[in-house]
Amino acid sequence: xxxxxxxxxxxxxxxxxxxxxxxxxxxxxxxxxxxxxxxxxxxxxxxxxxxxxxxxxxxxxxxxxxxxxxxxxxxxxxxxxxxxxxxxxxxxxxxxxxxxxxxxxxxxxxxxxxxxxxxxxxxxxxxxxxxxxxxxxxx
Ligand code: ATP
Ligand code: MG
Numbered sequence: 856x857x858x859x860x861x862x863x864x865x866x867x868x869x870x871x872x873x874x875x876x877x878x879x880x881x882x883x884x885x886x887x888x889x890x891x892x893x894x895x896x897x898x899x900x901x902x903x904x905x906x907x908x909x910x911x912x913x914x915x916x917x918x919x920x921x922x923x924x925x926x927x928x929x930x931x932x933x934x935x936x937x938x939x940x941x942x943x944x945x946x947x948x949x950x951x952x953x954x955x956x957x958x959x960x961x962x963x964x965x966x967x968x969x970x971x972x973x974x975x976x977x978x979x980x981x982x983x984x985x986x987x988x989x990x991x992x993x994x
Contacts, residue, residue, distance in 0.1 A: 859937040860890065861974045862983035867925035868968035870894075875928055878958060878971060881944055882932055891931040891993045899923045905986060908979075914967065921967055929987040938980055941973040 865878050882889070897905070902922040909915050932941055946957025950969055953960035963969040974980035 856936045858933065858935060859977065859980065860931050860933045860984060861938045861941050861980045862972075862987065863930045863932050863941055863974075864972040865928040865930075866968065866970055866972060867921065867927055869962070869970040870926050870928060872962070874962060874970060877962075879930075881958060882930075882941070885934075885940055885944055887932040887934045887937055887940060889930055890933045891988045892928065893987070893992070894926050894928050896926045897923045905983070918967055931984055931988060931993060938974055938977065942975065945971045945973050 863882070865875055869875065869878060879889070899919060902919040903910075903915075906915065906919055906922065909918065912918075934940060944958055946953025946959035948959075948969065949966050950959040950963030953963070958971050959969050974983050
């Protein structure tokens with residue numbers, strides 16, 4: 856298994872509900888290393904660009920409105936198999952189907968406001984990391 860990097864976001868609901876420390880603690884306990892981190896408030900245009908892959912989906916306007924509704928925390932996580940490790944910590948998109956003990960199962964209350972985002976493949980990880988971080992911002 857390879858050392859990978861993945862892009863994680865704590866979404867506006869996670870920040871607003873005071874879950875930054877809880878979420879980052881879970882990443883660190885799982886052995887993922889934080890290689891970059893910033894808090895920012897996406898504009899609607901930036902949220903629409905980030906989630907452009909979903910532009911045909913019925914929830915696109917709502918999702919991008921939500922993602923630009925408050926500050927988020929973006930991070931690069933690194934470790935063995937980091938993309939899947941992070942997805943396993945997050946749990947399924949729909950919190951009702953998320954495995955017990957996952958972030959979404961423990962905290963999410965809606966399918967849209969589901970606390971965290973994580974890249975779903977090496978290709979999206981590369982694109983999403985470049986969306987948020989330049990070389991100077993990575994350790
Ligand atoms: P993310 O990309 O945020 O990590 P994901 O990969 O688990 O989540 P995607 O299918 O990529 O899920 O959907 C992106 C986001 O869009 C979801 O996290 C959720 O916030 C929202 N979303 C997905 N499906 C729905 C839906 N049916 N209704 C409302 N919002 C949805
Ligand atoms: Mg996704």
